[in-house]
Amino acid sequence: MDFDFPEDIVIARQKASDFAKKEITSADAQAYDKQEEFPDDLRKKAFELGIVDYTNPWSMLVTIEELCRADAGLGIAATVSLFGAEVIMLFGSDEQKQKYLGSVQTGEKIMGLAVTESGGGSDVAGIKTTAKREGNKFIVNGSKMFITNGSIADFFVMLVRTSSPDGKRHHGLSTIVVEGNLPGFSRNKLSGKLGVRATNTAELILSNVEVPAGNLIGEEGKGFYYIMTFFNISRAYVAAQAIGIAQGALDRILSHLGNLAKSGRSEEITEEIQFLVADIATRVEASRLLTYKAASFLFQFKPNPTLTSMAKAYASETAVFATEKALEITGVSGITGDLERFFRDAKIMEIWEGTSEIEKLIISRNLLKETSEGN
Amino acid sequence: MSSEEQDILKSAVQEFAQKSLLNNLLKVERDGIDDSIVRALATQGFLGSRIPEKYGGSGIDQSGYLVVLEELATFSPSISALVMLTSSVFAGLVGDMDPEAVRRVASGEAMASVAFDSILEGNTTAEGLKESGKSLIGERKHILNANADYLISEAEGSGSLYLIKGGIEVQEEDQVLSFRGIKLGTAGVNCSTCVKLADDGKERLAEVMDSLDLEISAIALGISRGALQKVIEYTKVRKTFDKPLKDYGPVASTISRLMSEQRVLEMALHNQEIDEAKEKLMIKILAVDLAKRASKYALQFHGGYGYIEDFGVEKYYRDAMGLSILLQRSRSDNQRLAKEIFGEKSGYL
Ligand SMILES: Cc1cc2nc3c(=O)[nH]c(=O)nc-3n(C[C@H](O)[C@H](O)[C@H](O)COP(=O)(O)OP(=O)(O)OC[C@H]3O[C@@H](n4cnc5c(N)ncnc54)[C@H](O)[C@@H]3O)c2cc1C
Numbered sequence: 001m002d003f004d005f006p007e008d009i010v011i012a013r014q015k016a017s018d019f020a021k022k023e024i025t026s027a028d029a030q031a032y033d034k035q036e037e038f039p040d041d042l043r044k045k046a047f048e049l050g051i052v053d054y055t056n057p058w059s060m061l062v063t064i065e066e067l068c069r070a071d072a073g074l075g076i077a078a079t080v081s082l083f084g085a086e087v088i089m090l091f092g093s094d095e096q097k098q099k100y101l102g103s104v105q106t107g108e109k110i111m112g113l114a115v116t117e118s119g120g121g122s123d124v125a126g127i128k129t130t131a132k133r134e135g136n137k138f139i140v141n142g143s144k145m146f147i148t149n150g151s152i153a154d155f156f157v158m159l160v161r162t163s164s165p166d167g168k169r170h171h172g173l174s175t176i177v178v179e180g181n182l183p184g185f186s187r188n189k190l191s192g193k194l195g196v197r198a199t200n201t202a203e204l205i206l207s208n209v210e211v212p213a214g215n216l217i218g219e220e221g222k223g224f225y226y227i228m229t230f231f232n233i234s235r236a237y238v239a240a241q242a243i244g245i246a247q248g249a250l251d252r253i254l255s256h257l258g259n260l261a262k263s264g265r266s267e268e269i270t271e272e273i274q275f276l277v278a279d280i281a282t283r284v285e286a287s288r289l290l291t292y293k294a295a296s297f298l299f300q301f302k303p304n305p306t307l308t309s310m311a312k313a314y315a316s317e318t319a320v321f322a323t324e325k326a327l328e329i330t331g332v333s334g335i336t337g338d339l340e341r342f343f344r345d346a347k348i349m350e351i352w353e354g355t356s357e358i359e360k361l362i363i364s365r366n367l368l369k370e371t372s373e374g375n
Numbered sequence: 376m377s378s379e380e381q382d383i384l385k386s387a388v389q390e391f392a393q394k395s396l397l398n399n400l401l402k403v404e405r406d407g408i409d410d411s412i413v414r415a416l417a418t419q420g421f422l423g424s425r426i427p428e429k430y431g432g433s434g435i436d437q438s439g440y441l442v443v444l445e446e447l448a449t450f451s452p453s454i455s456a457l458v459m460l461t462s463s464v465f466a467g468l469v470g471d472m473d474p475e476a477v478r479r480v481a482s483g484e485a486m487a488s489v490a491f492d493s494i495l496e497g498n499t500t501a502e503g504l505k506e507s508g509k510s511l512i513g514e515r516k517h518i519l520n521a522n523a524d525y526l527i528s529e530a531e532g533s534g535s536l537y538l539i540k541g542g543i544e545v546q547e548e549d550q551v552l553s554f555r556g557i558k559l560g561t562a563g564v565n566c567s568t569c570v571k572l573a574d575d576g577k578e579r580l581a582e583v584m585d586s587l588d589l590e591i592s593a594i595a596l597g598i599s600r601g602a603l604q605k606v607i608e609y610t611k612v613r614k615t616f617d618k619p620l621k622d623y624g625p626v627a628s629t630i631s632r633l634m635s636e637q638r639v640l641e642m643a644l645h646n647q648e649i650d651e652a653k654e655k656l657m658i659k660i661l662a663v664d665l666a667k668r669a670s671k672y673a674l675q676f677h678g679g680y681g682y683i684e685d686f687g688v689e690k691y692y693r694d695a696m697g698l699s700i701l702l703q704r705s706r707s708d709n710q711r712l713a714k715e716i717f718g719e720k721s722g723y724l
Binding site for chain 1 (some may be wrong): 552623679692705709723724
């Protein structure tokens with residue numbers, strides 16, 4: 001077993017790290033956070049320089065880590081413009097791939113994935129937005145809540161109900177591509193988020209929106225399955241975001257403690273602090289190992305949802321733990337610097353793309369199922 | 376104050392908060408506590424609740440004061456912190472040395488601010504203000520409630536503690552995490568009317584802050600109760616998979632256990648027989664820890680809504696963390712506690 005990454009991934013990490021050091025300064029991060037503004041120039045630059053390139057999933061994974069290590073709001077905003085693309089890539093027609101994926105892969109266009117509704121996000125099968133087929137189009141009615149890139153995306157992969165459930169709630173759901181400029185489609189930017197404030201989040205409202213029937217992705221009624229498959233991929237990237245945040249917090253703790261030592265205040269680095277540093281570093285390393293293992297299965301097309309959920313839940317809890325402890329260790333200097341933002345940003349990791357509670361349910365249910373199947 | 380009187384006071388604070396604060400809570404977080412709220416707090420006697428009547432305060436006893444702080448914090452930790460800053464920190468430091476200043480802040484006529492970062496974790500020196508004859512000049516960072524008429528700060532170098540009366544100009548906000556209603560900021564100072572409050576500022580500030588264990592506990596317990604009340608209401612009505620969240624074991628048992636800790640700590644806080652320093656400190660350490668955990672779970676169980684300011688939950692998460700950094704000296708508290716437990720200096724390595 002070799003724990004070293006191949007050279008091209010090491011280079012990708014270095015490139016992302018250099019980019020982050022140059023383009024994601026504390027001052028920028030603070031300003032975008034304060035103004036809740038989407039950093040479109042940064043995003044475009046990241047594409048132009050080949051920093052964002054989802055054709056190589058491993059290099060994307062380490063790139064996300066490095067960018068979020070500098071700042072999660074900017075790091076996520078720069079890398080999330082293809083959110084949902086895998087649904088089209090895996091299940092869409094050639095025509096859909098050509099029409100929609102080319103322009104998001106070059107960074108020219110932005111997309112989003114719209115699943116959550118005001119009535120619920122964890123309970124994916126409980127969504128209420130409907131798409132009724134009328135001739136060669138769908139008539140879409142309903143609303144979506146908390147959608148990343150919601151007010152800036154050119155189009156969305158949207159989960160809709162195309163027929164009533166036949167006794168099973170997750171039946172009758174489909175995924176369709178909905179373009180953002182259609183009549184009857186309005187979006188309200190949500191402001192006042194606790195963190196990741198440079199990312200764009202919106203509520204989408206659809207009132208008799210006409211979508212061509214050709215925008216149905218894959219088969220009608222298979223939407224739930226497609227979205228679950230997607231989450232198994234995206235959760236590995238969320239784990240990478242969380243690792244980046246936790247590592248970024250650890251970097252800043254170590255730099256703070258280094259400064260204390262340099263200024264003759266080593267006695268302030270008590271054993272309690274040393275134990276916390278050890279705990280954080282261990283958890284970051286464990287999160288990496290879990291995430292890379294989950295990603296290794298995933299990127300070889302044999303996904304292991306149990307491992308992916310473990311990685312996502314554990315890395316997210318690590319990000320929250322690391323940022324909390326980082327503030328406690330650094331005190332006033334932390335709360336008046338980058339770390340307070342890291343603390344606010346970290347909490348979203350335990351919520352989006354499957355809350356920690358939902359990940360734990362997935363892990364246990366899979367394990368119990370495997371046991372009952374005699375594996 | 377008897378427990379019946381405490382109950383009456385509690386209802387009065389709640390009624391006031393429902394009427395005068397509830398619709399302004401989001402505005403407090405976004406724009407700060409405005410003059411009308413300060414005036415209303417003063418008119419009710421809450422702003423100067425612990426300030427003696429001879430200085431224009433309400434002069435209520437500590438048990439009543441804790442009720443005021445806790446109840447206000449369930450609505451707005453920032454407002455509760457403002458009351459403590461005015462009634463205990465400012466008035467405690469100034470007292471007889473400038474009764475008129477104390478009277479003005481108790482009445483809401485003037486606002487008080489204090490910079491005590493030199494005694495907090497992650498900082499050791501008070502920088503920025505230089506003594507020049509009878510004046511203090513310079514730029515001071517880390518002022519709690521920076522947009523004020525009075526400022527208490529140490530001078531750089533001598534470390535003497537001064538009451539700065541005027542010539543204070545707010546420049547920027549130093550942090551955005553916590554207590555957004557009162558803010559921690561930087562101000563330019565050019566003041567020729569200063570009153571020296573103590574030669575050793577650090578010692579005096581530490582003395583006052585360390586005497587506020589129960590007050591800080593009250594704010595912490597207000598934060599946790601505010602967060603828990605919200606999450607109990609929410610999990611009763613929010614459904615996932617056709618069941619209310621409260622029906623799920625991990626949700627219900629987590630909240631129930633946190634409520635148990637809340638109740639036990641509230642009983643301890645309002646037990647007037649507690650007068651040992653050690654016990655007060657124990658309550659504070661546990662209450663601040665509870666505030667952090669309760670607010671975190673309250674946010675988590677609100678899902679995406681917990682992450683958006685409109686639901687009024689995320690502020691508890693931010694303020695609980697801020698409380699432990701900006702109003703508490705946690706490492707020094709742990710060492711104080713260890714000394715109490717072991718009878719001699721302990722736990723410092
Ligand atoms: C900034 C932001 C960006 C987002 N971006 C997107 C996006 O691009 N696309 C999209 O579709 N969604 C997006 N979301 C939504 C996000 O995925 C949901 O918020 C999340 O899935 C949780 O759903 P909910 O908010 O409805 O919470 P709920 O499902 O109502 O859950 C509330 C709480 O109950 C817990 N809970 C629920 N069921 C159980 C159970 N059975 N047992 C124990 N606990 C349970 C949950 O873990 C959670 O703590 C975003 C959210 C935010 C805040």
